[in-house]
Amino acid sequence: MIRYITAGESHGPGLTGIVEGVPAGLTITEEDIAHHLVRRQQGYGRGGRMAFEKDFATINSGVRFSKTMGGPIAMHMPNRAFKKDDAGWPTVMNKKTEAEGIEKITLPRPGHADLVGAQKYNFDDIRPVIERSSARETAMRVACCSIARQFLKHFGIEIGAHVLRIGSIGFDNWEQVRAIADPLAENGAEAVYKAADESDVRCLDEDLSAQMREEIKVRRKQGSSLGGIYEILVTGLPAGLGSYVHWDRKLDGQLAQAIMGTQAMKGVEVGLGFESGHRPGHEVHDEITHEEGSFKRRTNRMGGIEGGMTTGMPLIIRGVMKPIPTMLNPLSTVDMKTKQETETRYERSDVCALPRAVVVAESVIAPVLANAFLEKFGGDSISDIEANFKKATQ
Template sequence: MKLARWQWMTAGESHGPGLVGIIDGVPSLVPVTSTLINEDLARRQKGYGRGGRMAIEKDQVEIFGGVRHGKTLGSPVALLVKNRDFANWSESMAPDAGTPDRIVTRPRPGHADLVGGIKYQHRDLRNVLERASARETTMRVALGAVARSFLNELGIGVRGHVISIGDIHVPHQDYTLEEIQETENSPVRVAHKASETAMLSAIDRAKEAGDTLGGTFEIKAFGLPVGLGSYVQWHRRIEGALAQALLSIPAMKAVEVGSGFAQADVPGSAVHDAIWWDKDQGFTRLSNRAGGIEGGITTGMPLVVRVAMKPLSTLLSPLGSFDIDSKEPFLAQVERSDVTAVPAAVVVGEAMVMHVLADAILDKFGGDSLPEIRERIERWDAYGRQY
């Protein structure tokens, strides 16, 4: 298996003291500040249909290592985001010995509660749900902001937007980076005003019914060099790494690259992208149905990946379940939840894509400092235009 150059890990529970994360492999001299990271953390907390937790937490990062005077050092970057809500859970979630309370014995359908309890032999399912919670994605986003700064310095922009919530779909359009950035002004992160209005109404109806909504979103990466990933081994194909990363986000159920599933319904002549060459650009494509990847390798066209998110499992009108101790039937336990988190999931999806791309850049070009890597990519791009 390929050893990742960009390695990262998170720790912490939903109602514990906080979330921590470390990235090893960040080159030196990448601009990183708490302000930069907090911008993405704030974006993750936005979105119409979010629940009460967003009113409690105003996520702010503390940088504990790997950065000095706004630049990375080349050593591991360590981050902390404290949970404000821990003040209300300090006894229940005390790391040291204490009296357990807020015990969960009624697993919720669709969550990790039951299978996690069986796997790790917990009789209190809170030990499962506290870590399986999507609260963990807060740190993925914080670490992803470090990747974003690294990629931005190389001329690579990564942004996402919502393309459906429930059965409301945005009309297909090949959005530019600037157009996608404008969706930050939308409460559901969409670029189409009529779709936005319909989505807001659908979310309101689901809330009144005690139900939840899923949806789909698209992540695009602009400015990628040709040649990230490889066809020579299964684990080096970049779409495989992207799919694994995106499906690791809680509630994600499907990923497609380019026009994805639609390609199964049409002949090859309506799928593949004709190649074009001119003396200024070198080789390019006349369309981008492949989503910027051919043979497990980036083509230099924009990367396009789409992700399907299931409706959130915690329902205000809960489904049936059984108590793991008494074996008596109950309505599933209700934890605080959102009606929909698709707009917020966009930001988590961006982070996961950026982690994959940062690793692919380091795998292809190596280097220990930002100037060294930038110079190598510039030479590579010049070679590609003359190929």
């Protein structure tokens, strides 16, 4: 089974990742990984840091001649912010000595991990909480998950996401989204992200993209921030990944955990999701047909999962991201030291990170799907798995 762990702080020397359990013989290069890292850095509404961080993960172990060897894959990615001459991060983040005069951060931002993190770990300075809770860590998460993505792609399974809503601007209903996303997904879900990447807000509709940009502009001027809703499609999944037999083996539950484990994600829907609570059963469930020798569904409102298992239809998952907690226009808070009511102080931040966050969401579901695939067809090497997969699907 594939598992990964990341280490590193936002303004420390860099991020480290280890991916374990990847079968031997998978083709992977640093350039494959860089593809999604670059995508994570692009999008309207990004903050200043994205302009100078050019993320690249160096592979330090587990790969030889562009093929995995079955052992742990270790990666490192430097933080350029650490080396910026004027910022003083080597002093602020010094691993040995606390220099005199280092300012303690004592004004927690509502909506961030600041206050509860400081309470939990008994800090009188929020800096350590900011450093690890920050979404800078998602750069290494994307790198680690790119390897699982590559594994899925080897077996024809593709992932692609697009933005449905930013603030008050978005698609009106499920059918409108299906009409634009599903024809693209017929060529594999990567066609969805490739089309979405043409828009700097990663929305498939041109008019909505323009309105979303306007909405971000307005909120930026007001010193506020925005979140939104996105949809991930996965194509090429065979039927029967996951299981109904126990709560923690249901694939929809595992996918939700991966998305909810990502900074700022506040909800997940599978297929029609919450809208299925508004509709009668006949407008929700997908009728079963048998065509060209296999079972199909007339519609895909269940988003490709029934009973915690893939149906063989494309997977459709939606997630909601809350607006960014760091805003130019302050919110009320309390100084942790003086206990006096005051206002938050601005730190460099995005206005709307959703167009970038969709790349993170695409990525984090990859190890979950890869593990469900390995559970059914697993082996120690790609050739073992190919043989198992072929036998099961012939």
